[in-house]
Amino acid sequence: MKWITYTKLALKTLWSNKFFAFMSVVGVAVTILLLMLASIQWDNAISPKAPEVNLDRTLIVKRVKLERGNDNTWMSGVGRGLIGFITDSIKSAQTVSVFMSSELNITMDQGTSQHSALMVDPNFWQIHQFEFIDGRPFTQPEYDAKAQVVVINQNVNRILFGEESGVGKTMVIRGQVYTVIGVVADISITCHNAYAEAWAPLSLVMQRMNADYLGSLSVLYLAKSKADFSAIKSEVKEAERKINTTLEKDMRLFIAGPDTSLEAYFRGYGDPEEFNGAVDAWIDIIIRLLILMIIPTINLIALNLTRIDERKEEIAVRKSFGASRWVIVRQLLYENIVVCFIGGVIGLLVSIWCAYAFSELLFEPSWNQSFGHVDVHFSPYVFIGSLVFVFILGILSGIVPAYKTAKLSPALALKGGEQ
């Protein structure tokens, strides 16, 4: 039999038992929906996209843990006291950038508005590739001179200056006059390391920070290639070891990471020492996939097995007229794959709709209070992966019932079917 015949047959059979078809399709669709949403979320967090075009070459340190004895543990961002040890001294990195997230209250004649901001250094503009609509980023001399300059996104520009470009215009932030030097396209909140609505020199606030190990900074490392990741990681660990030798006896410092984007995505806010990096992250992904797969597989197997009785007669008739066991297995498997495919496509379409409709829920990171702009990014790999998943699901859930059904002896099965 040709595949087209199998397909027609599968559709006819499904049509003749709409309840079963509906149940199976819904089961698969829900699974694919969940899988797709998880993958889209995950893909949006870890795959490179403007301005984080180098995300696959970046490592990040966001968290530090400090212990005194067994009783006192502090966990927070990176402090200014650590900067000298883990930035310029890390030779394996091509570029290192330090930044801090913040909120800016921008005052204009018409009033004050609050915007999420990043305080960044000049290297930040090198690691990320911002699309400047107008103006430019600030330079090293401006940074060193603590120039009161700011880069804003289009949205802020629209709020403050309307349709005109704000470049060259001024605004008041914390009682100080700042000059807008650049306007960039809105950044998606899924760009965890670059997202903000305004960016100002970190040097402006650096001196006000304590020279502690704990603080609220993050450090980004750009590697020439992924191959340098381990060198960067070990250099940071070496720095950590050196710092620990200078600490009081009962004190101990632990630096979380540097993390790849995948590791950062899975790290969460628990004890950084209990996170085992990529291995854990991958195990986590595999376990999630398996759980997602087990439920619909069992569901479909159960549905298919309950139908064996109902289909005994048909199978026996087919066998009496020349269908071999293998042909029957193929027919039933094909049917199951068609069910999974229909469910898969429905799940896929619904997931795309959900990704837009519920983008706030899906993509807003926990640290962000005010919801920002989201570009949902769809990777072809996520789609291809889902279709492969659907196919495997179809085979896994179909093979056992198909084989069991195909084994029926026609003579016995027809007896059972006699009215």
Next chain:
Amino acid sequence: MIQLHDVTKIYRTRSVETVALDSINLTVDKGEFISVMGPSGCGKSTLLNIVGLLDNPSKGLVTIDGKQWDKQSDKVIAQVRNRTIGFIFQSFHLINALSVTDNVEVPLLYRNVGSKERKRLVAEAIERVGLSHRAKHFPAELSGGQCQRVAIARAIVGNPQIILADEPTGNLDSRNGAEVMNILNSLNADMGATIVMVTHDENLAEKTGRTIRFFDGRQVQ
């Protein structure tokens, strides 16, 4: 064409052993039309199942078209069922999910026939049993006699050398029964099909070339 040598079939259930066929020896020549008679439960359907390779005998040899098939692989047996044998079951056994056309097409799906040719053969077989006006209907929408005729169309669509008919007129009134008999007769006469027909009707049996009678699994005549 068909040879049974010392064929015995024993059904074993938990407590009872039923000897459905007891040392049957039977030869049916090519082109013969024979009828099988006997009281209910004497083993007629069992005989047809074994001849049609749907079931294995407990003992004895079955030869179809000069070859012994029971030890062959599933694939080879499937091919014989497909090419050589056409079954008309005691209770139709149509596939309810499929239309008349699709039901009749079933045997052709398992051989190399293009879809155009399939359509032609199916239409021909349906016409032969006089059901062209019901081709798109589903079994549930047909009368018993019409279902029986669909079952016949399905059995003959692949032009098999052997037709095994298990009470093909059992569910029909005498007029419809006669019509079915006509179809079988012409298949036998025109196409040279070898036919084994189970029946309870002496009048129909008389119209066949030879009648064999069973009693309690034994051939009595």
